[in-house]
Every structure is written in structure tokens, then in C-alpha cells.
Amino acid sequence: DQIYSIEVDGNETQVTLPTVQSKKIYKVRIAASTTMGYGAPSEWTQHLIPERNKLIMVPFAPTEMKVKTTVDSLLVTWQPPSNQVQIQGYKLYYREAGVDDSSKELSESNNEEHWTKGPIRLRRKVKQYEITGLG
Numbered sequence: 001d002q003i004y005s006i007e008v009d010g011n012e013t014q015v016t017l018p019t020v021q022s023k024k025i026y027k028v029r030i031a032a033s034t035t036m037g038y039g040a041p042s043e044w045t046q047h048l049i050p051e052r053n054k055l056i057m058v059p060f061a062p063t064e065m066k067v068k069t070t071v072d073s074l075l076v077t078w079q080p081p082s083n084q085v086q087i088q089g090y091k092l093y094y095r096e097a098g099v100d101d102s103s104k105e106l107s108e109s110n111n112e113e114h115w116t117k118g119p120i121r122l123r124r125k126v127k128q129y130e131i132t133g134l135g
Contacts, residue, residue: 010032020049021049022049022051023048023049023050024048024049025046025047025048025049026046026047026049027044027045027046027047028044028045028047029041029042029043029044029045030042058085059080059081059083059085059087060081060082060083062078062079062081062090063078063079063080063081063082064077064078064079065077065078066078071135072132072133072134072135073130073131073132073133073134074094074130074131074134075128075129075130075131076092076094076128076129076130076131077127077128078127078128079127080127087124088124089122089123089124090121090122090124090126091118091119091120091121091122092118092119092120092122092129092131093116093117093118093119093120094116094117094118094131095116095117
């Protein structure tokens with residue numbers, strides 16, 4: 001029944017909308033402006049705000065990651081993330097480091113070269129994994 005608008009600086013790429021209510025549906029769209037005025041807005045997108053007690057939180061990164069090396073393996077150990085969320089599992093990636101690594105992106109599907117290994121999917125109770133066959 002009501003339309004609200006928020007203006008943000010041109011450098012901003014995100015905004016948190018205040019005072020939304022759980023279990024309500026909101027429609028959102030955006031339009032860019034210049035000194036000459038606003039352009040055409042995007043299409044409306046519809047979003048349901050979840051119940052507060054059912055919010056799904058994304059975990060922080062695992063902590064205390066340690067790697068022990070042998071001649072042909074790496075033993076990786078870690079602790080669960082510090083925020084209290086239900087962990088469903090982990091994905092472990094690894095790669096061989098090269099001299100010119102700073103210019104390469106860490107990606108599963110680098111077109112030039114497949115140099116990232118993984119993901120190795122691990123169950124939630126697993127806190128260590130040995131990567132073997134590296135020799």
C-alpha cells in the first residue's frame with residue numbers, strides 16, 4: 001500500500017532497508033540518477049522476510065587452521081567457526097603454489113589452467129583431513 005524510497009551515494013553498491021517485518025513480503029527496485037534526474041528503474045523483485053527465530057546464518061571461516069607437512073602429504077586441522085551456527089559440512093580446497101601465483105585467481109574453473117583442487121566435501125564432525133599423493 002505504501003512506497004518508501006532511500007537515496008544512497010553513487011559509490012554505494014548495497015543498502016540495508018530499515019524496519020522490515022518478519023513474515024512480510026516486500027518488493028524492491030532501484031533506479032540510478034545523474035544531475036539530469038533518474039533513469040528507468042529496474043523490474044520489481046519480491047522478497048519474503050523470514051521469521052526471526054528461523055534466520056539462517058552463514059558461518060564465519062573455520063579457526064585455528066594448521067597444516068602439518070610430510071614428504072608427500074598435508075595434514076590439515078581446524079576448529080569450527082566462532083559464531084554459533086549449525087555447520088552442515090566443509091569444503092576443502094588446495095593448490096600447488098607457483099612463483100607467479102600473485103596474478104592468478106583462486107577459481108574452480110580457471111580457463112587457462114585448472115590449478116585449484118577441490119572441493120573436497122567433508123562432514124560436519126570432521127576436524128582434520130590428510131591430503132595425500134602429493135610427492
